[in-house]
Amino acid sequence: MTTTTRYAFDTDTASTPVGEHEYAIDLSRRWTTMAGTANGGYLLATCLQALRREIPQPDLLSASAHYLRPGVTGPARIRTEVARIGRRTATGTAVLTCEDREIVRVLATFTDLAQAQGRTFESGKAPVLPPPERCVNPLESADWSASTIAGQIEFRTPEVPGFFRGAPGGTTSTEFWLRFADGRQPDPVALALLVDSTAPVVFDLGVSGSSTIELTVHIRRRPAPGWLACRVRTNHLINGFHEEDFDIWDSTGALVAQSRQLAIIPADS
């Protein structure tokens, strides 16, 4: 069997059942950050892919991940527990361990978004961006060789952000396009990876690193194929801790994901 026809996201988040509610996975080196550790969104997606095997509802609705140790690559285990399967939603836990050391613990709720009914009233606005073909690829002008996730995801920005040019501009809000580099189209679990797939916006304050403590993502609609418009903002860096809000709209201009993470920067940043 070869995996050459599969997308990197699907290949690298797939685990194998090895017991009741237990899965084995070889965490890929294709999703590491500048720090050389596995991306938190990637680890979250692997947990969700295992958990969804045991849940009848097709769509991720809400996932909360608490990160206990730096992200690892290589052999790991995922232990799942289904807490409740209801008519409309189902909830469960997934715990990813490496050599019995817990790396991330996830609590997630699934639903069938196609069955969602009720009112719609939106005051939030999608980013106003030039079309992707009139934007630039900010990664072209930066040395991201230490990061492998940068090879899996394509970005388009109206202009190259300051910190990509080694000249942090002091902004803590940004808007851009992204998509998987290999043509893999977004879906709810993929969105849970994508909300953590970019360099933290606090890097534009001259900060050199950031470790996620907690990340929650809500999936608001099934995304349409195509480029995704993103808005990322940090309003409060306090004594080294910062939140990052990362919202995604699909190619039709519909909000599809909202996330917030709490992270910590190095004390000497």
Place this chain on the structure above:
Amino acid sequence: MTTTTRYAFDTDTASTPVGEHEYAIDLSRRWTTMAGTANGGYLLATCLQALRREIPQPDLLSASAHYLRPGVTGPARIRTEVARIGRRTATGTAVLTCEDREIVRVLATFTDLAQAQGRTFESGKAPVLPPPERCVNPLESADWSASTIAGQIEFRTPEVPGFFRGAPGGTTSTEFWLRFADGRQPDPVALALLVDSTAPVVFDLGVSGSSTIELTVHIRRRPAPGWLACRVRTNHLINGFHEEDFDIWDSTGALVAQSRQLAIIPADS
């Protein structure tokens, strides 16, 4: 022993160890909503009070709660599991059950906020409100007799919001003051209750109910005593699902808590 000298929050969130990592609690009827169910923030706080007994770090940093069934009152059990106690943070799970039916599952990380060091850079601004003594008590003009939590918390608003007067104004953002009615001062775990203590802002769209699916709160600083200034906003009600962002600043004007919940309104709203 009497509990007359203790505050309602402390009395009603205290549980009794009944086994290894298991606690018994009689969930109070003093924290019910208009729907007659126990408030979600109250249930979250009870879970956190049990879990913190097993964790050396003094301050709640981040808690994520997934709500599986409507909130109950009366006898319940809380099962805890400590996932990791690290040098800086510690993480664990708490599950609240009633007659073996799981009501809420919580994942939480604690730290010592007094030890937090590193940069501070804040672009977010505190609400601009008249002082509490020049605001009004919106509950005076509404019939909240079906709600007992309204008796535990005092509010002050610049003017009475439309939906309190039976005339929903169509806004989905509001700012106001709050505090515990009995003089109990805020602390990190109390903030986890308070971010869920008010009528959902979507009520100003004429919506009559809302059930929390997931709530995450991040504690950003230990709060100073006194009134708390709050900003609540819903940007996206989509097919019945809505987020609610609830941020709290303390009496010194410092951001102390940020929360977001995903909730669902009745299909006929």
